[in-house]
Amino acid sequence: MKSSLAVKATRFVIVAMVFAVWELLSRTGMINPRLLPSASDTIVTLADLLGRPGVRSDILVTGAEVLTAFVIAVPFGALVGLLIAESRYFAEVAKPLLFFAFSIPKSIFLPMFILVFGVGFAQKVGFGFFSTIFIVIMSTTTAVESVKPENLMVARSYGATPAQTVWRVYLPSMLPVLLEALRISMIFNLTGVMLAEMYASREGMGHLIANWGENFMMRQLLAGVLMVAIIAVSFNELVRWVETRCSHWRT
Amino acid sequence: MQPLANITPIKPAARAGAVQLGGVGLVYKTSGQDVVAVSDVSIEVKPGRFAVLVGPSGCGKSSLLMMMAGLRHQTSGAISINGAPIEVPDPDRVGVVFQEPSLFPWLTAEENVEFPLTLRGVSKQERRAKAEEALQLVGLDGFGKRHPHELSGGMKQRVSIARGLVQDPPVLLMDEPFAALDEQTRMTMGDELLRIWAATGKTIVFVTHSLTEAVYLADEVIVMSARPGRIVDRLEVALPRPRTFEMLSGDAFGSLRDRIWRHIRKSA
């Protein structure tokens, strides 16, 4: 594992270098600091922003929207996915439709959500749900299909009960795909909510970022971008970490 | 069997090549410790002979073949093919057939066979003619327009052999070419290979881990030990040709196979 440590160190150095170049470009005035505030200024601003109650409540609003959409979309999508995968006929009917729905751009339907729900919490959750649901359905059907028939056959031939089959065969086979689905769903969900907030909103991180951009407040804008990026990457890495922990299940 | 213009049955002494290895060693440098894959291997295969290399898995058979093909350079010793050292792949002297048929999926069987000629800018007409002949030789006439995914495993490997033969090299190296085939196809392919060999008089170095296949095909069997691979025995297979299915159950066959097995068991 020596080499993996070296890889991690190198990655850290790369990130550090990106920040160093950013700092240098701005400090030396090669890029106008009003257009690109330095990395250190941005980080200081970020700390300052995090101290403000107004910003913190915006973060909470976004967090609540993202979580609500996620908590509704994932079980609902998983259920629909399971039902579709359950019957071969149904899967044949639904899959091309789903794939179509999956591949068309969702963002252009944003105005419809505003027309129906207004610009509040419900609209953000609705659009987050809409952005996420298709990928959850698709991934669930994929997960079910990733269960190998020969494994089921073996379980059955050794007299496994249905509960045992679910617990010992279905779950372990599906888990890696499901975790990956969770990770990607979150990316879609977060993108959906941020976009909805930037498009029309009175609160939330997306609203703040859009506002800072319109008012040329580059320091706040970059700090906001940095913060969202850190949150998104952290969640992503967390799920990935769980994935690798479960990787011994992968066949 | 039809007379062949470019792949001619030739007098061994005049045309066929020989393979010579003297004190060949190979060390793989890895990030961990170095792997000594092959150590002090000396082999001589006389022109026109069918030599089979056997040994436990991982003993360096493929590595040895790669060096003979000029695909990898030995760390010590010397290798010569047809009397001259081999440093880089030289399709005029050596044809190679791998375990995987390694056909280009976007080319037809015919175009695959033509590929080595295409690389050297041979004219379309000449390529076509030679490819057709080679395909005929391996029993695939009429299949030239198919793509690899339309061919069975055995047919793919035939195309791969045709490709190895199309430039008429004196030496053909084959690395477990039938290992991925089922038993029946494998037997048929063995007979086919012997027929092609008899028709062309190539020198063949053939790697396998099947002892039966080794004895069935070979003039001589070279037995290697587990890593680092060394030569532990060389057997002449004096069974008459053509080889037949009945020989498999004979005493002579059995005792040869037993002798190889004892070496391999000892070294494993």
Add this chain to the structure above:
Amino acid sequence: MSSTMLRRLIVISLIVLWEVLPRIGVIPELFLPSLSSTLLAGWNQAGEYGHALVVTLYEVAIGMVIACGGGILAGAVVGSLPRPRLLIMPMVSSLYAVPLVILYPVFTVWLGIGSESKIAFAGMYGFLPTMLATSAGIQTIDPQLLLAARSMGATLSQRVTRVVIPAAIPTVLSGLRVGGALVIVGVVVSEMLISSAGIGYLISRYRTILDSQHVFAGVLLVLAMAIAFNAMIKFVERRAAVWQTGTRAGPDMIAREIPAAATA
């Protein structure tokens, strides 16, 4: 009933419902104007939509050159060098988790609200997934094919032109599909957010005056664009279907499909 027939039935009934439900007032016309009134509205303003389409297509075209050209090139380089690949690819896919749309305001500050900021944003939006897809695809080129070519005396340039490039074609196509779809989304979304021209702009402008028919006409136009692009790539892919077997299908096939639709 065959599954295809049932599916057609579903699609047809959805279209019929789209016409009927708003007409009989089950769904308010403000939420969903009927199909015919939407098409009519679009037709009546054909000039305006045509003009917007030209602007959008221009931005999409240049964005695609940046995203697909750059992404395929970068993906090919990174994908074929094992060390940088191990180092960089996981970082790139982490970056992919960031909702890139938050960078659009930065582009408007830097480049203004004209076409430049749309092109830059859409180019960036399509770049990462294209690079990921290409790099994943390059890795699936069977090394045995390269070895075989070498054994036949192929020079380095012959190996590139006769093995790597043909073997990479399916990858490049899927990269193009991924990147292209995202560039379309990137342009339309950025036009919707802040701009003064293009279909996205029209959609947003009509939205603020609650003119649903014209909003939906714009939405339909974007859909048609996305579908047309997809169909075009599919057509080329089918023509090159023989190639598909040139790479070893792996578990990452799904992963490569997913960014194709990362069009939130």
